[in-house]
Amino acid sequence: MKQTPDIRPARGKLGVLTPGLGAVATTMIAGVLAVRKGLAKPIGSLTQMQTIRLGKRTDARAPLIKEFLDLASLDDLVFGAWDPIPDNAYESALKAGVLKREDLEPIADELRAIEPMPAVFDTDYVKKLDGPNVKQGANKRELAEQLREDIRRFKQEHGLDRVVMVWCGSTEVFLRPGPAHQTLEAFEKAMEENDPSIAPSMLYAYAAIMEGVPYANGAPNLSADIPALEQAAIERGVPICGKDFKTGQTLMKTVLAPAFKARMLGLRGWFSTNILGNRDGEVLDDPASFKTKEESKLGVLEHILQPKMYGDLYGDIYHKVRINYYPPRGDDKEGWDNIDIFGWLGYPMQIKVDFLCKDSILAAPIVLDLAIFLDLAHRAGMNGIQEWLSFYFKSPQTAEGLYPEHDLFIQHRKLKNTLRWMGGEEPITHLGLEYYE
Numbered sequence: 001m002k003q004t005p006d007i008r009p010a011r012g013k014l015g016v017l018t019p020g021l022g023a024v025a026t027t028m029i030a031g032v033l034a035v036r037k038g039l040a041k042p043i044g045s046l047t048q049m050q051t052i053r054l055g056k057r058t059d060a061r062a063p064l065i066k067e068f069l070d071l072a073s074l075d076d077l078v079f080g081a082w083d084p085i086p087d088n089a090y091e092s093a094l095k096a097g098v099l100k101r102e103d104l105e106p107i108a109d110e111l112r113a114i115e116p117m118p119a120v121f122d123t124d125y126v127k128k129l130d131g132p133n134v135k136q137g138a139n140k141r142e143l144a145e146q147l148r149e150d151i152r153r154f155k156q157e158h159g160l161d162r163v164v165m166v167w168c169g170s171t172e173v174f175l176r177p178g179p180a181h182q183t184l185e186a187f188e189k190a191m192e193e194n195d196p197s198i199a200p201s202m203l204y205a206y207a208a209i210m211e212g213v214p215y216a217n218g219a220p221n222l223s224a225d226i227p228a229l230e231q232a233a234i235e236r237g238v239p240i241c242g243k244d245f246k247t248g249q250t251l252m253k254t255v256l257a258p259a260f261k262a263r264m265l266g267l268r269g270w271f272s273t274n275i276l277g278n279r280d281g282e283v284l285d286d287p288a289s290f291k292t293k294e295e296s297k298l299g300v301l302e303h304i305l306q307p308k309m310y311g312d313l314y315g316d317i318y319h320k321v322r323i324n325y326y327p328p329r330g331d332d333k334e335g336w337d338n339i340d341i342f343g344w345l346g347y348p349m350q351i352k353v354d355f356l357c358k359d360s361i362l363a364a365p366i367v368l369d370l371a372i373f374l375d376l377a378h379r380a381g382m383n384g385i386q387e388w389l390s391f392y393f394k395s396p397q398t399a400e401g402l403y404p405e406h407d408l409f410i411q412h413r414k415l416k417n418t419l420r421w422m423g424g425e426e427p428i429t430h431l432g433l434e435y436y437e
């Protein structure tokens with residue numbers, strides 16, 4: 001096994017930059033500020049609340065993850081963002097309508113102080129949005145250089161020790177990896193030539209990696225999921241991960257599908273539909289952005305159920321995902337699933353799931369955990385794709401030739417065993433024969 005890494009201590013302040021200061025980013029920031037003041041609990045966050053079992057079941061050693069490893073503390077986080085819409089974090093949080101005004105008031109001054117930097121934004125990639133707070137530059141490379149300057153200035157102005165970046169911007173139109181994405185040279189040349197295959201999110205990812213800033217992508221667009229940026233991340237010792245936060249319906253799907261497979265129950269069809277009325281829903285109302293999301297949501301069943309291996313059970317599945325923009329609901333999404341399964345002798349059964357969730361409430365702790373775990377990985381000298389963070393994503397980024405692991409329980413075990421390994425502890429296999437010897 002690879003040797004346990006030496007981890008640099010989490011000394012000083014950690015900057016958390018988000019391209020996008022919308023519903024998810026402001027819910028995360030407001031939450032951290034409220035928790036710091038003792039006004040709320042960080043529910044949903046592994047870095048803040050979860051324990052980790054070490055050694056045998058009989059050892060009774062189960063510290064909090066944050067006590068087991070040296071993680072950045074919430075008090076040391078400093079937030080910054082870019083957004084084409086100039087609203088500060090307080091105004092944006094109010095407009096997003098996720099958190100109540102009475103919960104925002106006690107932290108209003110701190111939120112108002114977070115004003116978005118001008119964004120690299122182009123309506124060719126997000127068609128349903130526009131805003132005036134946008135950078136100008138002769139070409140995409142120049143725009144990326146401006147982002148790099150922003151990162152350096154942010155670090156200097158706040159006296160930060162380290163910085164991480166989590167994409168909380170809108171979902172961009174669907175792009176396939178092409179020639180411009182294969183090598184760093186091709187990518188840089190394409191930026192200079194304003195090649196349309198270079199989306200704004202890629203410029204943020206490039207700027208982060210070149211500045212030695214770990215990068216996570218919370219949306220399904222490619223961003224850092226291209227060979228040029230993966231290679232650059234390895235060469236510069238920068239951890240990266242993505243894509244698309246796994247929050248509501250897909251979280252449930254990656255819990256239920258492994259249960260069907262574990263019990264060898266067949267699946268005939270899975271129809272998933274959503275209504276949501278937030279800005280994200282509006283952006284996804286554009287077919288090109290929806291296509292990016294759809295691809296991300298559809299992949300999970302195939303990888304969990306392995307139809308090639310289990311043709312009788314999963315060889316003929318009808319899988320459909322719909323997202324409907326429905327303004328009255330705001331951030332209160334409703335996700336319905338109708339699942340047609342079959343059991344012994346092929347007898348059919350149905351399961352219905354109706355998840356009345358709050359999208360940004362589910363996403364906020366993910367952003368926080370990713371920021372803190374990416375910083376840990378960076379201090380531990382881990383670079384390139386961080387597959388152990390697949391737990392948080394709908395479309396986990398993996399090394400070339402490796403299929404992604406979507407089963408939430410496998411992902412969770414992988415995450416915790418990676419933490420055990422980082423802390424010099426044995427991984428837990430759950431074999432457990434020793435208790436009966």
Ligand SMILES: NC(=O)c1ccc[n+]([C@@H]2O[C@H](COP(=O)([O-])OP(=O)(O)OC[C@H]3O[C@@H](n4cnc5c(N)ncnc54)[C@H](O)[C@@H]3O)[C@@H](O)[C@H]2O)c1
Pocket residue numbers: 019020021022023024025082083084085096119120121122126129131167168169170171172200201218219220244245246247248278279280283359360362363
């Ligand atoms: N909330 C969830 O459960 C969830 C789950 C998975 C993925 N996501 C993704 O997270 C992202 C954020 O979601 P949200 O609900 O906060 O959306 P939102 O629309 O409230 O916020 C996104 C913000 O990004 C800004 N933006 C767009 N392009 C940008 C650019 N190039 N640079 C900087 N800012 C840019 C927009 O102006 C907007 O303010 C979306 O892509 C969404 O698909 C959310």
